[in-house]
Amino acid sequence: FQSLDYDRCINDPYLEVLESMDNKKAQRYEAVKWVMVFAIGVCTGLVGLFVDFFVRLFTQLKFQVVQSSVEECTEKGCLALSLLELLGFNLTFVFLASLLVLIQPVAAGSGIPEIKCYLNGVKVPGVVRLRTVVCKALGVLFSVAGGLFVGKEGPMIHSGAVVGAGLPQFQSISLRKIQFNFPYFRSDRDKRDFVSAGAAAGVAAAFGAPIGGTLFSLEEGSSFWNQGLTWKVLFCSMAATFTLNFFRSGIQFGSWGSFQLPGLLNFGEFKCSESDKKCHLWTAVDLGFFILMGIVGGLLGATFNCLNKRLAKYRMRNVHPKPKLVRVLESLLVSLTTTVVVFVASMVLGECRQMPSTGPSGNDTLSLQGMSEDVNSSIKTFFCPNETYNDMATLFFNPQESAILQLFHQDGTFSPVTLSLFFLLYFLLSCWTYGISVPSGLFVPSLLCGAAFGRLVANLLKSYIGLDHIYSGTFALIGAAAFLGGVVRMTISLTVILIESTNEITYGLPIMITLMVAKWTGDFFNKGIYDIHVNLRGVPLLEWETEVEMDKLRASDIMEPNLTYVYPHTRIQSLVSILRTTVHHAFPVVTENRGNEREFMKGNQLISNNIKFKKSSILTRAGEQRKRSQSMKSYPSSELRNMCDEHIATEEPPEKEDLLQQMLERRYTPYPNLYPDQSPSEEWTMEERFRPLTFHGLILRSQLVTLLVRGICYSESQSSASQPRLSHAELSEDYPRYPDIHDLDLTLLNPRMIVDVTPYMNPSPFAVSPNTHVSQVFNLFRTMGLRHLPVVNAVGEIVGIITRHNLTHEFLQARLRQHYQTI
Template structure:
């Protein structure tokens, strides 16, 4: 049965259990009182809950194009035969191979991070060097249009190259990649998400995006890059380039690959922030649906290896071999004054509220822009043009801000040569120009650690507003783009404003450190946009090297998340739902206990008999796109008089790829070599073509072979998970979520097959939270 089959069950009408339907409404729950404002049975089960005005909203539809991954092990006779033959040596070798792959993932991810950082620094220094020289010359000659046009041209050209790579090379490389990796680890097969082509476009594209001056960071794309590295290394080959090293063949399953991708994502976080523990927690909190202690150790090992590799290589690049003081792409620097008083905690809580409000506004604006892009910016050349326009406007906004707000400060360190004087007197530099004429990571460190009085209020105010608007527009362009750095910059700017305010209000107070409040503002803004708590707390603590800030940062992140969730979703979840991905959350939908399996399941069911003709298998595989098929006995598909409420006695389940391999190897009972084939067939025969199995159209069979039969009992899973037709939706949901199932068969009390439940059948039930109200509705599935 396909995991995209989601039609309403006709059995409901026959058994007189269909619920009354409301006219396009859903149930609404008052969050404060818990009172239900309408009949929950009528509204929760309404299949007409989407009115015409909502049909155009992307998040109101599930896309049928997304398939699920097979995390459940097929314990058929072939699998059990090979498991019994395993020796101690083979088991140890496989376990050592897991650790070796984890080591390779960490090393490769760290090296890619170094490459990205080096290329960005090189390109940015060339760009800002030329522009800075022209600015200094043209201030006196009144020809500022020359450096302005040069800045715009640099940005537009570099970003154009990155946008072409993504739009024409690999669209999956756009954005941070975190939503896609989150979906992959949740059990959803996202096309091209972990291919080597995606990695190449991601690496080169993020260099162009950051060096082109866009309001993006390189940290988010590093997480995606680490995941792609993990997927490639663990498989020992590249299907994109047709290269097979004939190693790690036993890892070519969805379950093994998922575990390594979890480690790659964690290694990406470790390389980005120098936070190996934060990387492990990130994979646990935002990605991995399934966890165990052995996996935790391997992921932590990959994270430690990643940050250590980056540290060593960076020390050589900076001319200080083995001075291991560069653990990540961004280093927040040491906060010398790590003190905070108890009376400041309410201040931090208020900052968390502000961060939640600004984050909700950020997400809402970005959501509307993303919906606009989906409707009107579809052509590739349009996507490239939009990226160039944003790059040009980013340079224009920076130049205009510098020109009209030339905040001059005394130059305290004479050795600094990268400062811009602009219209300032000798011995002074423009802080406004300095914050724009450097990489975002350098700006973050300045906002955190510059001395009090380094920035005027209007400078930080303008910067917060300009960068906020630019960042909301930029995320979603056809370029690789991370959100962490833009959010940190915005939050650090208004957080430093908060510190300046307290300095004005309490001039004698030594606790009102603008740098400390810049850090808290950065945490609040991050929490309000991405809605992460545990992992982000650890990442910030590790990046600052100051554990004393752990408590206030955690409080701020939790409050920012609660406030933001009151209005809308986190940015990553929002983009997942916009794409129509059938992701399953941590918990089943509220108030869904009254929904039973018979109301959720898909019906009718396509089944195979224990001994099936080749012709019928081929016909069904060509006609249907289903993935899993129950294997039954006591069923005649040619008997038109039998009832279609049941489909035979359940014996097991077989998946599409297994059937295709059986047809390819001609495992037919009438084949003269049948016993020899049956004796020599191995589990590796089903892994050789993973993950791109041949389509059924490529299997050539003669008319005589189509009349032969296949014994499916040897290859089917004889003991898959099944559910009773009386099981509730929450029970089914937890079964799927905990075990990573793709589909499950619904049987009645006589062990007869009556339906199938798939991921999309469960993902149809969505929870929406708006201004304290909780509602649930059943959404439609788009096959477009």
């Protein structure tokens, strides 16, 4: 995995842009950014509208056909035919969803772990491509319509993030012929901000919760955040919410501009019946039960995560290595099992309960009617006489959103046995489903499973303890929050999302307490479901902060001391060799100071390749590395060795020769070649292995490749001033897919030509001292969104470099064990 680089490269082309920037251009740039976040919000809302419309259409078609068949076959005794019809619909839809995942494998799952990684600074291949969002939207449409226990809310977050990443670029690798000359936002920094806005817009569209979406983007990974970004993300979330609300209200109710349906998942209004004077939404006494429900929810969530982790490992060992057709077969097997369980449970395990006289939602049926009108009625009367309904069929034989509303607002009762069986079946099947090769969300299945648990608790308290003041809908909501919190371990954002979805601020305290208790309980056993899947993929995700004991380590303990570096003036032959034999994405720009370093000193200044740096004294890098290197038993097989420079270093320069002329001649010395098969000689001294390197800046692989592709170089007989110059727009023209060095046509390049990299390197990157504590290194790296962090000693010599890999929990733990062994 590669890291994103949130830090700006302050090189000469960028400085030229800054010099030409005035207030008018800055305001225009800011205005374009506001327009883009608004467009991202609108497009995300339209994606949600597309998914919701066709899910409702296909679900309506399926349930109408199957329900009429069940009613007919109840009398004729041909229920097997009804089951075959339901299997035909579900297997077809799931098969189409699996085929879309074969086209773009990263479209599988909810996409939240991948987006969490991206916001954390890790570039997951293909996660924000146009093909991904197309396969994701169509795939989740078929998955939900196919009756799998999945939700469309998680994939909405992924879809919004892809829209945020792609829309400001005005180009796509899938649509190569469509090109727009749009010079803005050509960096990881801008792209990551738009992905944050898109992910927040996805949450806002899914739940009608713009503030919760903003907090989700902040809580779930965004390393760098500021007030300006907060306003833009909130504005984007608002645009997505009201776009979806406007069109859904108009399409479903014909009242354009009424804004009656804020999100894809609408919890409806929680309100006690006017005829029940004893009813309260919740009381202080209920908080004790909510805390206990939070503990149970955390335990259930930890169990869910443990089982799903074992299933994911089994798939990685036995399913993924096999042909892709096996993944499709697994998805069809899950669909077949789910369909049979739903059908049999609805027909056999349900109980006939008395029909509530006040209607499905008490005194306000608007929200429930809006969710259930596509299936004619959310109450199912399979095999039950008049004025009664089948409680199991009402939960299983409905869209998941309608089942959630039944548990939240149904005045009629559900049998405790029915709720227990429903919870158990849903728990196991949703755990099995999450992770198969279809786009699938986890929010709605977790909410439905938890709502059944909460409703069961309410029924038991009413029946066996006699607490008549209890409002069952509140306990269903708290149960949903407890189970969802136990699975995903979100706190701040999930609290606000649920409050906004219920439109009831008085639920803030019980929801927050329940989520906190559920998270603390679950964290005692394992991590959240998204973190588990991130770890299974081996993504180097950085947490908010390190453990306290890690401060026993310093930057010198975790850095990589074996560096691959370039000179300010380097031959094309050496650049190509380095780029082709390494996979590093940045290289320190250095000058070497060896035995003749004292002769290079003049007036307390080190003059090197036309760059002047004040320096009080020269400390060799070898001296700092000797202690850490004494225990080395092996070395990399690739070494940098400059035979020409070694020969020059042994010659005493003429005492009366002009020093500046020496340095100007020295800059043409070829950069050392790489010999991948050559091991270092045992006769080499420590000084030869770790030569002192004066650090001048960092240059990225993409910049070096761009310089080579565009032929930016000069010959030995010329001055570096004759080298052509690239503008900032030309440097970033190929973003985000720069040319590959292996595709470079070497016949067009003269290997003896020299490249002056100094105008294009970043001369002032963030750097730390070798004695910096790990917590300081970690905070700097994460909050500033860095990709490389040089370790530079007191005299300006680079002694190592730190990347994301050096800050992962596993790496730090290994170095801490080494530290304890050396004490």
